[in-house]
Amino acid sequence: MLLQIDHHSGQPIYRQVMDQIRRQILAGQLAQGEQLASVRELAAQIKVNPMTISKAYSLLEIEGLLERRRGVGLFVAGLNKAQKSRSKAELLEQILDRAVATAVQFEISEQDVHELTKRLFARYTSQIRRDEHE
């Protein structure tokens, strides 16, 4: 499990951990039933206080995304495909809505937004290609 923590973003670390794990589960990068890294292991990896990881895991368990098996560890909970794609769509719409609202307020045209979107997609695609060739 790869996590990127930005200590200077103002965003609490436990939230950054939660967000990234949640996204990986929705994206299928963390498969259902898969075991997560232990609190200590993950804490050591990203060099933060174990309490911080524990908090993130607990909150994800409350959300129903993780399942605790006592004495064993934490696992990715089952989530059917419909739920998953609904969650994905909702999360995307929520973020995109903020972008569109901003564009409308700034009187930036739909056309300009469309072109900017294309540019950003192209950037990610070329990024991925580079990663694959490494």
Next chain:
Amino acid sequence: MLLQIDHHSGQPIYRQVMDQIRRQILAGQLAQGEQLASVRELAAQIKVNPMTISKAYSLLEIEGLLERRRGVGLFVAGLNKAQKSRSKAELLEQILDRAVATAVQFEISEQDVHELTKRLFARYTSQIRRDEHE
């Protein structure tokens, strides 16, 4: 000056004030040279402590968006068009980038994002039409 404060968002009030004023300045809804509502006035309007408003104003002054005239009040600072449109574009790109990154991670196609964007724009446009007919 109209501000919407959400006391339960977790986002600090002074930041909400800053964000909304910053956006209004960039959008031109607050014109250059215009005097802002006084600290006490705005504080009374949104029912918070004057210090909270004062803090928001001070930080915006440090950012260079506001200008103080001692004993008189605070005014929208001069900002040339180029700076303004650059700031607007940057803010939009920053938000849109998150949306695209999310779509890529979730393997949602550029086409789907485009259509969702269209839907969201349509929603705002009809919203504005309704507002105009009031």
Next chain:
Amino acid sequence: MLLQIDHHSGQPIYRQVMDQIRRQILAGQLAQGEQLASVRELAAQIKVNPMTISKAYSLLEIEGLLERRRGVGLFVAGLNKAQKSRSKAELLEQILDRAVATAVQFEISEQDVHELTKRLFARYTSQIRRDEHE
């Protein structure tokens, strides 16, 4: 009487007025017995509230640098040469002391300070030459 007011310096306007008049008196640019511009006149010239000028004048009167002649106006008070050159030396030493203290704290050598001083003097000298040719 020429005054330069910087509205963005943080320094109160009435203090800027006081400092500049005090310096001009010490430098002899405002001669003993000379009449000062009236409160209204000066206020109009530098575009500030007349109360601000009035405050500056009153404080300078208390300091003994100005003399009020009722119904006539304010005049530069008498100050003997010895007092004047002592005041000048004191003011300069006070400012220079801060510079030296800073250099010592930053471990900038006396030699470097000397050379910087030379450069700054040269800058002012060429400035004055330009002014004289205008």
Next chain:
Amino acid sequence: MLLQIDHHSGQPIYRQVMDQIRRQILAGQLAQGEQLASVRELAAQIKVNPMTISKAYSLLEIEGLLERRRGVGLFVAGLNKAQKSRSKAELLEQILDRAVATAVQFEISEQDVHELTKRLFARYTSQIRRDEHE
């Protein structure tokens, strides 16, 4: 960390704190990565309200001189040598410029300024020697 606060200087306390910490960082007396005294600790030491210290620290963070580590404390930010010596030179030049401008206005010769500077340096040097023998 030693700070001298003058409660009667007219200069706001939070600014005095900022100026002194800024100078200590530039002078290297506070090393990069070093943890600062906690808000409560420093507040107790100089007997002011914690918010006053907090304000000073926050503004220095905005300036980029300090770095926050959430739940841990504040640390001196990394600043490369070039930036540091540039900042030092700028601060010194700014102060020295005022001294030279004053001398020019008062028609005090460059030679006299030079000698005064020497005297002031000598005073600080002997001061330091005394401190070292204590």
Next chain:
DNA sequence: GTGGTCTAGACCACA
């Protein structure tokens, strides 16, 4: 433990 936010209320400086 750390810093951040907010309040209520006081007093000051400025124009």
Next chain:
DNA sequence: GTGGTCTAGACCACT
């Protein structure tokens, strides 16, 4: 009238 500073004390979020 304007904003700026400071206090005392509360509560919260983070590690």
